[in-house]
Amino acid sequence: MKSLLLYEAGDLRCEEIEIPKIMPGSVLVKVKAVGVCGSDIPRVNIYGAYQPRTVMGHEFSGEIVEVNEAGAWKKGDRVVVPPLIPCGECHWCQSGNYSLCENYDYFGSRRNGAMAEYVDVPITNLLALPDGVSYEAAAMVDPAANAIHAIWNGTLQAGDTVAVYGCGPIGMFAIQFAKILGAKSIIAVDLKKEKLDVAQEIGADYVINCLESDPVKEINQITNGNGVNLVLETSGSPIAQNQCVCSAGKLGKAVFVGISHRNLELTKEAVNNILRRELIIKGSWNSFSNPFPGKEWTYSLQMMDEGKLKTDPLVSHRLPLEEGPAIFKKFSEKDFFFNKVLFLP
Missing domain, CATH: 3.40.50.720 (NAD(P)-binding Rossmann-like Domain)
Structure with missing residues (x-):
């Protein structure tokens, strides 16, 4: 599958890698839309990821294409994915303050993210999309x-x-x-x-x-x-x-x-x-509360579904993954205008 891999700061490449194998408790999601976050830009261009060759991207939505155990989720379900994976064990998780988790995992920085055609997602990080919310809008719930x-x-x-x-x-x-x-x-x-x-x-x-x-x-x-x-x-x-x-x-x-x-x-x-x-x-740090992922996510989805929260005017670019390395270089140009940039794998 195509993916945007960050080798080190300033070295982002679009390459073919294997489709992830899903583990028990996870599903395989075909990515329909993934956004560039403001934090992605310095990570790619200046600071680098936690590990070399990390797949970037944490603002995303998609369709479940594979499940490996019976449960509430099935093939064809439309989902959005909160990117934080809390440990569930530290004091802050136990008190429901998941944004303050002391031992969290995170798509696109600590583990492979969604600037790719497919991503494996724990079922605890799935939220169903209402019929009135498009994949593009859902990629902006974060x-x-x-x-x-x-x-x-x-x-x-x-x-x-x-x-x-x-x-x-x-x-x-x-x-x-x-x-x-x-x-x-x-x-x-x-x-x-x-x-x-x-x-x-x-x-x-x-x-x-x-x-x-x-x-x-x-x-x-x-x-x-x-x-x-x-x-x-x-x-x-x-x-x-x-x-x-x-x-x-x-x-x-x-x-x-x-x-x-x-x-x-x-x-x-x-x-x-x-x-x-x-x-x-x-x-104000991140967006998560109790019950995980929190009312911030469900309320945002509700407002999008009711048409009260507009997303289309915010999108300045819709791009294929192949244009990822070039657009991240352009972000550094002083006069280059962009707002929400979406990749549509």
Whole structure:
């Protein structure tokens, strides 16, 4: 089968490998759609995987084509696969906080993933697709679940004002969830006009291009100097993280979602805002809760099935696996525009 193998950082190859043999308690899934996550890009281009020749990809959906024991799942079932495989034994798993598992496995980094034609999946990691959810949409449940996990971490209330820094897929889903949950106004911040256009299409009330104006000043103007009740930072940029803290209003909440791989030094204005406005700053990691994989996944699927969560406007590229090595190189080009990139094996 064709697959995208990461040999080492900067060395991604499309090669033929054997179709996996399924073990007891697993099924074989034919991959129908697999997305490129923002975390895949530095893994492929800079840091490498945990093991050489790892098949990349953890945001995916597909069809079961082989089972090896009688059970609830059968050939032809349409599924989406949460990528975390928790140990089930550590303190955090026992308390239902699976995102904090201390000994987890993970598709596309710690074990072979789904940028391939087939992948073996434990039955505990299968979720059935509703009829109204396409394979492409299902491959985006993972970033959607991350978005709602962050919003619930920020305890969004109906009538709140919300700012979202970073209009990648997680940010785009956060905008839509904020609208669904009754936010009074939603402000989207990014440096790409194309992304801001999509953000406005899917529900942002205001858009700010941070290359053209200071988002903190713009947000203060929009909110009459009050700042927002909830601000989410999804880009991982230290500049945006500082601006995020400076955009929150009194007793506001700032939730950090984006992975930066860089040091963060808060400005004196940001620290002053934390103190004088008594801010709550939270981290949000992954998307899993009890019962596994959690309400983040089932709620996201429900909203997609009901047509309340849009996915098509987020997709910028649909590609065969053969174009994987080339597209990952293009991600490093400063002026190359992309949003959600899907491989369709």
